[in-house]
Amino acid sequence: MSREFSLKDTRREKSLVASRIYAAGLIMLLLGLMLLGRIFYLQVIKHEHYTTLSQHNRVKILPLPPIRGLIFSRDGVLLADNKPSFSLEIIPELVDDMDQIIEQLERIVSIEQTDIKRFRQQLKKKRRFESVPLKFSLTDEEVARVSVNRHLYPGVDVVARLNRYYPAGENIAHAVGYVGMIDENDLKQLNSSNYIGTTHIGKVGIEKAYEDILHGRVGYQQVEVNAQGRVVRVLDRTPPQTGRNIHITLDVSLQNVAVEALAGKRGAIVAIDPRDGGILVLASSPSYDPNLFVNGIDFYSYNKLLTEGTPLLNRALQGKYPPGSTIKPFIGLAVLNLGLRTVYDETWCPGWFTLPGHAHRYRDWKKQGHGHVSLLNAIAQSCDVYFYTLAFELGINRLHTALAEFGFGEKTGIDIGGESAGLLPSRQWKRKALGQVWFPGETVIVGIGQGAALTTPLQLATATAAIATRGRMIQPHLLDEIHEPVNNENIDLIAVVNKWKIKLIESEYWDDIINAMTEVVHGTRGTARATGLNAQYRFAGKTGTAQVIGIAQDEQQRKDDEKKDIPEKFRDHALFIAFAPVNDPKIAVAIVIENGGSGSSIAAPIARRLFDHYLVSDNRTQG
């Protein structure tokens, strides 16, 4: 390979290189055309496809959740408010290492283990670009700390949200209810497009019953977003429609009196305006703070609610109590209407009643007996023997029919739902439920509201209102008015639903019974005469003391002697039903105090306090 030898042929060398340069040019041309073809394919043939993708990239439709309507009471008190609150939220797709970012955030914001747990659960449900709240209700200081350090945590943001807040808290919990986070059960029955972006939904009470009215309509925003998902500009906007405001019939100042009276006790109070069925008071004790449920209650608090005194039970609607002697006016009406006795006819009360051919003594609460008693006295003094006798004479079938007319054993149809039907025993019921025949003895004790008969305080209140209105059975309701949020214009007045009219052969029978009930309070021998003293109005009522457990008749004596010593849970329920004023009824109440003892001493005074507050204008604290 000597140099001289190879140097010779420069011409051949040049043409070789030239041919290779041409070849290289040709290869480059082919490769170039290939690229141009590829670009042509992307830009011209698949143009539409990629334009769509590009639009998808940049244009997002964001829901604008509506603001929930407010709830006011009859007396203008705000019961459910929307309070701005700041929450710490994370958009998952913008975070590389979630554990690390939570760990870092924990250093500047107090985050509970339960927050993290809930966050992780939500993380699974939501889509990656949707903001997931990690911690609610940040303090001002925490908001400031996160805002200052925000650049360190991409995807983390402080979001201002409106949080439902119940200023009256426990006092109105059982009427207004509460909202909570939308869960899987809610999702199944939701109109999901209207709930995009909505986090909370009514769970019980007014909040649940009038969810449609309160929620409003979702709005939309078409926005241009950048790759980080942050909104660059708004392209189009359909504003949301704020939910409508609801005014409920509840009278908060009266409700507060009821709640105060129930403090430390277990029981319920329902007050109704007999003229329109509007619920004035719906109190159940013990109660709970509805605000706990708004952003999810923690396990410990929830467990406490389940175990300590069952505050979640709405005793006014779901509590089933033997009506005791409060059933007597209703039976009395049947007695008159069916012509078994006139109001003057007297029945002998020796202190006990026996069924013909039986030795068993059904005792009166008054050992020595009431002597000769008319219907008026039987109600005023709450004579048991009179009603044992007449219940027996009526028989269970007629008794059942008469009591069913007042809505016992059947749901009242209150608009917030969740009520119990109670139990009005009958032959059919016993055969069906227990597979047994009806015994005459059972009829006897139904006469004093014991045995299988169970009523809810709400049923008692509506039945009392029916007496007050002389037979108008009205569906009780909490909704009063619906207002447009913009101009507060009342757009819907709730029509009174008259369920039916109880017709008596003689309308004076109403007066007779009302007189008897008035005698309970104002009569010299009335069981609640202490309650009626010095009242500025006349009212009618009926006491009741319901046995909690069946105590054998022979033990009756001992029971009376040892009343003070029996454990609280075996003590009688104290009941009282009443309405006022007698000649122009404006309010009807039913009061049940569990294991409270006697109706006259425990329940009746509460009714007086309510009436005084409601009817005597000096006591009203209306602005």
Added chain:
Amino acid sequence: MDDRSLSQRLHMDIPLLAGLLILSGLGLVVLYSAAGQENSLMYRQVIRLALAFLLMFIVAQLPPAQLARWSLFLYLIGVLLLVLVLFLGDYGKGAQRWLDLGVFRFQPSELMKLTVPMVLAWYFSEWSLPPAFSRLIVACALIFVPVILIGKQPDLGTAFLVAAAGFSIFFIAGISWKIIIRFVALATLSTPVLWYFMHEYQKQRVLTFLNPEQDPLGAGYHIIQSKIAIGSGGMYGKGWLNGTQSHLEFLPERSTDFIFSVFCEEFGYMGVLILVCIYMFIIVRGLYIAMNSQHTYGRLLGSAIILTFFVYIFVNIGMVTGQLPVVGVPLPLISHGGTSMVTLMIGFGILMAIQSHRRLLSG
């Protein structure tokens, strides 16, 4: 001496210079949009361009014969620097590529894109063409020493470009087609071996290239967004400064490696055709200069420079259109960024030197 034209006295080739100026002007226009109208970035790019053109001018003054004599020396210095980088280099973006010279940081691997073709052009031109087989062995060693050193940094993109620059000379030097075919076959077979030695992120790039949709939010994101940008541009584009993909930051690396996608989105297919015409003009002019060189060294080196230039364009466009894996190769004279532009312009300086230092043959 007096009858020489101005261009010859300045050692500039006017058509090539014009092509490069038009190209870099267009590049600034595209970059202005891609970088989100950021003035400081534009300012730096203009400075860099000016520096690159100045270097081109300086290199053009050197006679190619001189360059040929320095080839081996420059190559050895380059290799020495690469070794130094391995021990003393700075880390940048997870790879060890930079040598801190106090005033500025310097990437010796860039230098090899020129010194490797230079040393090969010199080596081959010393003997008659086509080169004998034994010379090819030596030439291969000359290529692989720097390529392996660069690959170890690791900088696969540059290693590939250096190898491409070297082997392009093999082709121009006229090695037989038989060898070329065997070489291609060998390269194909060695892929699994190469795979074994690759870093995790490099493997990821290849996997992503093969199926970008498998990880649309991770590694495949670049390619998917790039294709959306190109495709949504259509025939006439969305207009300058109106590319949503780039301006809303969906497109990553939009002022550097993926600037072509921005160009496609805003100027459409028509814009692409114009850009390709400019590139083609530069390539054709470059090949013309190489072919008309009066010595083998110039012919080999000139063609290698143009072929490297083409490889840049081809790999970059192939990558952003989803036909080649994502390797960090910029689009010549359009992408933002310094070192590779400087190298390329020095290469064009050499081409100009080859053209302007021709001795007029008498008769």
